[in-house]
Amino acid sequence: MTSLDQRLSALELSILPTWVYDHDLYRFPWANAKALQFWRATDRAELLARDLSDLSAAVRARLDGYLRVLAEGGTVVEDWTLYPRGKPATVTLHGQAIRLDDERLAILFQALPKGAGVDASMVRGVEAVRHSSVLVSLVDREGTVLFHNPAALRAFGDAPRIDAAFPDEGVGAAVRGAIDADAPWSGEVQVLTADGERWHQVEARRTTDPVTGAPAVLVQQLDVTAQRRAEGQIEEQGRLIDELNRSLALVEEQRRQILELSAPILDVGRGTLAVPLIGRLDAERGGELGERLLPAIVAQRASHVVLDVTGADALDPDGAAALEQLARAIQLLGSRPILTGVRPEVARALVDVDLGEDLVVLRSLGRGLEVSRRRAAGRRRG
Numbered sequence: 001m002t003s004l005d006q007r008l009s010a011l012e013l014s015i016l017p018t019w020v021y022d023h024d025l026y027r028f029p030w031a032n033a034k035a036l037q038f039w040r041a042t043d044r045a046e047l048l049a050r051d052l053s054d055l056s057a058a059v060r061a062r063l064d065g066y067l068r069v070l071a072e073g074g075t076v077v078e079d080w081t082l083y084p085r086g087k088p089a090t091v092t093l094h095g096q097a098i099r100l101d102d103e104r105l106a107i108l109f110q111a112l113p114k115g116a117g118v119d120a121s122m123v124r125g126v127e128a129v130r131h132s133s134v135l136v137s138l139v140d141r142e143g144t145v146l147f148h149n150p151a152a153l154r155a156f157g158d159a160p161r162i163d164a165a166f167p168d169e170g171v172g173a174a175v176r177g178a179i180d181a182d183a184p185w186s187g188e189v190q191v192l193t194a195d196g197e198r199w200h201q202v203e204a205r206r207t208t209d210p211v212t213g214a215p216a217v218l219v220q221q222l223d224v225t226a227q228r229r230a231e232g233q234i235e236e237q238g239r240l241i242d243e244l245n246r247s248l249a250l251v252e253e254q255r256r257q258i259l260e261l262s263a264p265i266l267d268v269g270r271g272t273l274a275v276p277l278i279g280r281l282d283a284e285r286g287g288e289l290g291e292r293l294l295p296a297i298v299a300q301r302a303s304h305v306v307l308d309v310t311g312a313d314a315l316d317p318d319g320a321a322a323l324e325q326l327a328r329a330i331q332l333l334g335s336r337p338i339l340t341g342v343r344p345e346v347a348r349a350l351v352d353v354d355l356g357e358d359l360v361v362l363r364s365l366g367r368g369l370e371v372s373r374r375r376a377a378g379r380r381r382g
């Protein structure tokens with residue numbers, strides 16, 4: 001088999017810059033004299049030694065697409081802006097398949113320089129589209145892909161029809177239908193890409209194929225998967241917060257019921273309310289009891305309130321202070337507090353507490369009820 005140099009010897013004297021590009025190794029394994037000038041190389045060895053691996057994602061996608069076309073026997077013709085030694089040069093590249101000495105597929109490029117009259121804004125616009133992260137495609141009435149920019153090539157490969165990107169057949173129909181619509185079609189839809197299922201914001205609008213002049217559809221797609229996932233997470237967090245709030249409300253209601261059960265307000269008749277205190281008494285529980293007890297005193301015109309601490313835990317300073325505040329509040333409403341069931345440990349906690357002059361302390365709840373009834377009877381006789 002003849003070598004690459006031997007096979008391309010006829011192109012050595014071509015007036016067009018011609019080179020071979022190895023996309024696997026990112027090197028030029030061969031170049032003619034005009035290519036040395038075009039790439040501003042000091043000599044052939046310097047050009048062939050250049051490392052071309054620092055390619056943008058857009059350029060990689062274009063070259064990947066070229067290799068797929070060439071592997072199927074096709075050729076490629078496309079305008080490029082290249083940067084020999086950092087100097088921009090806009091050319092039309094003609095590419096065809098060529099086998100290297102080790103039988104790997106490479107690309108034989110011939111560069112046709114653009115004339116000086118090339119519109120600079122057009123060149124910049126083309127390059128902007130090629131390097132944009134927005135997926136840009138041009139399709140005909142049947143949905144056949146006429147053009148993909150590199151971002152679209154990376155996402156969809158060389159699928160011949162735009163419909164292949166959309167699991168929902170209705171989306172493909174809507175995109176194609178934009179060719180006859182007065183207004184663009186847009187939607188946030190699910191798409192199938194090389195990276196799996198994604199969500200894209202898609203816009204399809206009627207335009208004209210600049211090559212044939214036939215009606216076409218310009219399709220632009222923006223990947224909004226991250227945004228949609230974030231919205232989903234926010235929605236899920238909102239749902240969890242709602243569930244947490246409902247749980248907290250339930251816990252609070254259960255706590256309130258437990259507090260009421262551990263300190264029930266009993267109307268024992270004759271203007272007397274009895275409140276058996278069970279468990280620990282602290283500032284929070286004292287406040288909760290006051291919120292229930294004080295309105296009950298007013299509503300029932302109670303003249304006596306029996307606070308029974310037989311079932312209460314030993315009082316700490318906070319509990320003693322809570323009991324003091326409760327007793328004073330009862331007195332301020334014109335009712336007389338009676339404290340019953342005082343055990344030695346409770347008495348020790350109340351030594352330094354001023355419970356007011358009107359507080360009556362008795363041994364048992366029964367004794368407290370008896371005293372309150374006797375006083376109530378004496379008040380009626382008086």
